[in-house]
Amino acid sequence: MSQEEDIEKVLQDKVKDMINKGIDPYPSKVKSTHTLEEVLSGWATLFKKKSQVTVLGRVFAVRGQGGVSFFDLKDESGRIQIVFRKDNASDYENSRDNLGLGDFAEVAGVPYITKRGEKSIDAKSVRVIAKSLKPLPSEWYGLKDTEERFRKRYLDLLLNEEVKKNFVRRSEVVREIREFLAKEGFMEVETPVLQPLPGGAKAKPFVTEYNALGKENFYLRVAPELYLKRLLVGGFEKIYELGKVFRNEGMDRDHNPEFTMLELYRAYWDYEELIKFVKKMFSRWKWFPNPKDWDEVTFAELIKKQTKKNWYDFSPQELDRVYKQLRSDNKFLKTTLVREYPEKIMSLAKPKKDGSDLTESFQLIAGADIAQGGPEIVKGFSELNDPVFQRKQMVRQEQEFRAGDKESSRLDEDFLESLECGMPPAAGMGIGIDRLAALAIRKPEEKSHAVKEIILFPMMKSKE
Secondary structure (H helix, E strand, O other): OOHHHHHHHHHHHHHHHHHHOOOOOOOOOOOOOOOHHHHHHOHHHHHHHOOOEEEEEEEEEEEEEOOEEEEEEEOOOOEEEEEEEOOOOOOHHHHHHHOOOOOEEEEEEEEEEOOOOOEEEEEEEEEEEEOOOOOOOOOOOOOOOHHHHHHOHHHHHHHOHHHHHHHHHHHHHHHHHHHHHHHOOOEEOOOOOEEOOOOOOOOOOEEEEEHHHOOEEEEEOOOOHHHHHHHHHOOOOEEEEEEEEEOOOOOEOOEOOEEEEEEEEEEOOOHHHHHHHHHHHHOOOOOOOOHHHOEEEEHHHHHHHHHOOOHHHOOHHHHHHHHHHHHHOOOOOOOEEEEOOEOOOOOOEOEOOOOOOEEOEEEEEOOOOOOOOOOEEEEEEEEOOOHHHHHHHHHHHHHHHHOOOOOOOOOOHHHHHHHHOOOOOEEEEEEEHHHHHHHHOOOOOOOOOOHHHHOOOOOOOOOO
16 A cells, blocks of 8 residues: 555545544535634734634645644635644644645634744644645646646646646636626627537537437538628627637647637627737737737738748648748747738638738737747637628538548538628637637736646646
8 A cells, every 4th residue: 555545545534533523524514704804814803903804715734633733724715834833722632633735624713923923823722624635745746747637637736836826827818808808898699509510610520419400410610600690690799709719739838729719799890800800909918018019011021021932822731831930930020910811811801802812811929039939829800791602611621621631611501691791890709718818918027928837727638
């Protein structure tokens, strides 16, 4: 039996012993008067009046023996030392013996300053309210085994305060986005995650079955785009959805098969007006390069500068490879707005009227000034609303799918019928929230983190 198994056996026996003594190791009802932050922020008054406080939290750093014990108590708001003395507390021996590292406890006592000047709580009673059956690691080994951090994110959050702060920051970024869009008059909507046909992006979908419909195939959405456009047809003019999308692709620094996407649509705008809106949105964040500092270039200019060839001299497959290589090589020294992509790269965008096979489109690429590998942060374009042209595009995509391209979008007759009812001129964009959050948590001296660092439970390969 390993040392860890020995410890787990001791903890299991402790739970049995508590139950035999009539002590509930997992009570439902607990009480508190203050959070730990409230105790510390209101310390002067509480200490002066010797006010009794009751606090809740998890036990860390147990030390001491005999008639005096010390342990740190930690909740979401802060951390404080607990002084537990035999001559001051009720049922001292039982309470001390029941309490262990990692347990949750309810502590009642008064503010107290130790001889070393440390703010503490002098406990009159300590009660276990949730007994831990596994020992907490004495130190977290995440730097040695990054994958283990992701597999056991609960320990990563518990033992690494910086990791926890990162996810608080992610939540703040999402809230800031929603608040900004609400002020701009956009309405948040929800569209189906299970879809009868995958569409809206070039990506291989996850396939599932719907038993109630005779086990007919359904797909986890690769994008909400086609449903959001149906809402434009239905009369909504300023809408967005912030939610999960799923793409059955590989996992790397910038990709997780399940990720969070913001998709936004604005009727009566084109891509030029959408670019102005993106700049307004991103100018609010001090952690992201100010739009005044972005490079701006057309796709044609970019390819010409980097390869000395025209973009149309490449086959579609070569062009896609060259463009991805530019990003992975971090040729974007600054955050860059790239405009007017070829139709073969932006097949859902409205073509320019100059007969160039280019589209009214743009992407915001994170440059070497803030990120590694040049990840795409924003993609936007003037939306196709010509049902005849859209049908031609979808027929071509369906043919590509049937020829073996499992990433190609499908022919969606219901969507085409909605377009035939009339969709207003509109612009739309997508923002990868995970990639954006990875930039938001970086320190000034760092480049961006991998998206797994900012996804609470990233997809992981089986250990086996």
